[in-house]
Amino acid sequence: MFDDARAYDNYGSGDKGLTCFIVRTYKKQLSSLPRFIKGLRAFNYQRWVALFLNTDNTPFHELPLLLQSYSDNRLIELKDVRSVRPYTVRYSFKITDQAIHHCPNTSRWLVITNGDNFYLPTFLDFLAPESDVVGVNWFSRYYLGNFEEAFWRRPPCTRFNDTSPCMSNVFDINLTDLGANVVNLVRWRKEGRAYMKIKDCLAESLDGCMIARLRLDGWKIKHVPACWFSHHPNPWICQFEEKIWIDSPTPHRGRCVTVEELQELPNYVRVDTRSFACAFDKTANYSWKYAFEQNFAEEKEGHIINTHNLQEEVEEEWIKKKQREMQERQGKRNLAFADKQVADDSHSEKLNKGMKIAEALQDTKKEEVEKKKGVKQRKHLNAIAEVQQKDVYDQSIKDRARASAYNRAKEELEYYQELEAIREMEEKANPQLRPKMFFN
Numbered sequence: 001m002f003d004d005a006r007a008y009d010n011y012g013s014g015d016k017g018l019t020c021f022i023v024r025t026y027k028k029q030l031s032s033l034p035r036f037i038k039g040l041r042a043f044n045y046q047r048w049v050a051l052f053l054n055t056d057n058t059p060f061h062e063l064p065l066l067l068q069s070y071s072d073n074r075l076i077e078l079k080d081v082r083s084v085r086p087y088t089v090r091y092s093f094k095i096t097d098q099a100i101h102h103c104p105n106t107s108r109w110l111v112i113t114n115g116d117n118f119y120l121p122t123f124l125d126f127l128a129p130e131s132d133v134v135g136v137n138w139f140s141r142y143y144l145g146n147f148e149e150a151f152w153r154r155p156p157c158t159r160f161n162d163t164s165p166c167m168s169n170v171f172d173i174n175l176t177d178l179g180a181n182v183v184n185l186v187r188w189r190k191e192g193r194a195y196m197k198i199k200d201c202l203a204e205s206l207d208g209c210m211i212a213r214l215r216l217d218g219w220k221i222k223h224v225p226a227c228w229f230s231h232h233p234n235p236w237i238c239q240f241e242e243k244i245w246i247d248s249p250t251p252h253r254g255r256c257v258t259v260e261e262l263q264e265l266p267n268y269v270r271v272d273t274r275s276f277a278c279a280f281d282k283t284a285n286y287s288w289k290y291a292f293e294q295n296f297a298e299e300k301e302g303h304i305i306n307t308h309n310l311q312e313e314v315e316e317e318w319i320k321k322k323q324r325e326m327q328e329r330q331g332k333r334n335l336a337f338a339d340k341q342v343a344d345d346s347h348s349e350k351l352n353k354g355m356k357i358a359e360a361l362q363d364t365k366k367e368e369v370e371k372k373k374g375v376k377q378r379k380h381l382n383a384i385a386e387v388q389q390k391d392v393y394d395q396s397i398k399d400r401a402r403a404s405a406y407n408r409a410k411e412e413l414e415y416y417q418e419l420e421a422i423r424e425m426e427e428k429a430n431p432q433l434r435p436k437m438f439f440n
Contacts, residue, residue, distance in 0.1 A: 016127040017108025019048040020185060022099050024092060025063070025115030026056035032116035032232065033066060037075065045124040049074045049107070052115070053099045055092040057083045078102060090203035093195040100194075103185060109134075110188060112207075113179030116232040123228045124182070132184040132219035133211065135169040138177050138229040139236050141254035157247055166227035171215050178207035180229045183214065232256075 021040070025033060040050055052067065052075070054060045067075040081098045085091060096112060103110065109127060127134055169176050193210070201209035215221055230237050238245040238256035246255050 015047065016045060016124070016129070017047065018104060018106050019045075019109040019111060019124060019127070019182065020100075020103035020107040021048060021050040022096060022103070022110070022112045023050050023052045023115050024055045024096060024113070025052055025060075026054055026087065027058050027060045027062070029115040030060075030062050030066070033063075035118055036115050037066075037070065039119040039121075040075075041070070041072065042121045043119070043124050044121050045127070048124065049076065049104060051076050051078050051099060051102055053078045053081060053095065055083050055095065056087040057085055088203070089206075093203070093206050097194045097196055100185075100188075107185045109182050110185035111179065111182050114232070117179050118230040118232065118237060119179075120228040122226070126222065126224045127182060128222060130220065131222035132187055133171065133181055133214055134222045134224065135171055135176065135181040135211075136224045136226055136228045137166045137169050138180045138231050139227055139234045140167050140177065140231045141234050157245075168225075169223060171221055171223070172212045173201075173205050173208035176208050176211045177229070177231050179231065181211055184219070187219070 023036070037050075040048065052063060054063065064077050067077055078099055081095055081102065083091065083095055100110065100112075123136065167177070169180055171181075193214075195206050195210060198206060198209050198213065233245075233254065233256035235245045235247070235254075235256075241256065243256045243258050244262055246257065
């Protein structure tokens with residue numbers, strides 16, 4: 001699967017497609033970005049575009065001014081993708097996935113890197129349409145992993161004089177680097193690749209996990225066995241920045257500092273008794289010396305970047321921006337006041353119209369209420385009349401019944417009175433008919 005490109009026959013050859021660089025950076029890399037941009041613009045193959053992504057939530061106002069100072073439309077600040085939280089490794093890969101979507105649709109290749117790195121002009125020379133991943137070797141502070149214990153047992157600092165410990169790209173976890181590989185963006189998009197889809201990997205190893213996945217999934221790998229990429233910091237680039245390298249066998253403790261920074265951190269070297277501050281001999285024959293010297297030389301157009309001036313420009317731009325914002329706010333307030341006056345007049349008209357409508361509705365409701373009251377009153381009076389008529393009828397029936405009962409009782413009384421009178425007359429006429437009374 002590996003294809004070592006040892007021949008230089010295609011050096012500077014034809015169109016290989018557009019390469020999209022995602023440059024992850026933040027405010028503290030301001031002093032390193034001019035070197036990085038010089039490296040990009042010095043490529044032999046010039047079909048590239050660089051999208052700069054701020055991976056920290058600290059505002060980076062100097063970045064657009066720096067990019068504009070080059071008058072190069074290939075240098076683009078990503079404004080639609082930005083960090084909303086302080087930097088973390090995993091979150092930086094999340095917004096990196098978002099940034100990749102902003103690469104031009106015509107892009108053939110993808111490189112994800114950091115703003116403090118550096119590339120040699122030949123980095124893009126070996127792009128090939130038949131390859132899916134093109135990787136180079138690189139310089140790194142983790143150089144000790146390439147050598148036996150005897151290397152770092154040699155005297156500190158001087159061990160770099162005759163050694164070029166370039167890390168070999170093995171395209172595997174912890175054995176490759178984020179910025180050392182160029183991948184096929186067309187296939188990346190077609191397969192829906194994303195760092196956040198990798199779940200079984202530490203955040204610090206996501207770059208290696210991704211390259212390892214691509215290799216295992218059958219992506220064709222092309223290995224260029226040359227150190228054309230420098231991952232900052234490392235001893236070799238530290239020399240050409242005229243700084244001091246903290247040489248430690250503990251890889252993550254290796255760093256590049258100025259004399260002032262070293263004085264501010266007097267205990268740094270004492271953390272590891274085998275750490276030393278290396279002030280390099282500038283006459284020594286270090287690897288990459290010619291390339292660095294050429295890169296740090298002034299460009300033909302005499303373009304020099306002064307980051308201190310950029311900061312002053314940012315302050316002036318900030319003041320102008322605040323003044324513009326104040327004017328805009330005042331204009332908005334005036335416009336809002338005028339709109340409010342118009343709105344108030346319109347509101348008054350609507351209110352009067354609404355009141356008239358409300359009054360008309362109220363009158364209509366009153367009429368309806370009156371109608372309903374009249375209907376209810378008529379129903380009530382009719383009900384009362386019906387009850388009264390029923391009462392009169394019932395009373396007349398009762399009166400007739402009483403009169404009839406009285407007449408019957410009167411007739412019966414007269415009948416019994418007549419019978420009693422007849423019996424008395426018969427007893428007078430015939431005394432024997434009188435009832436006999438018996439006494440004891």
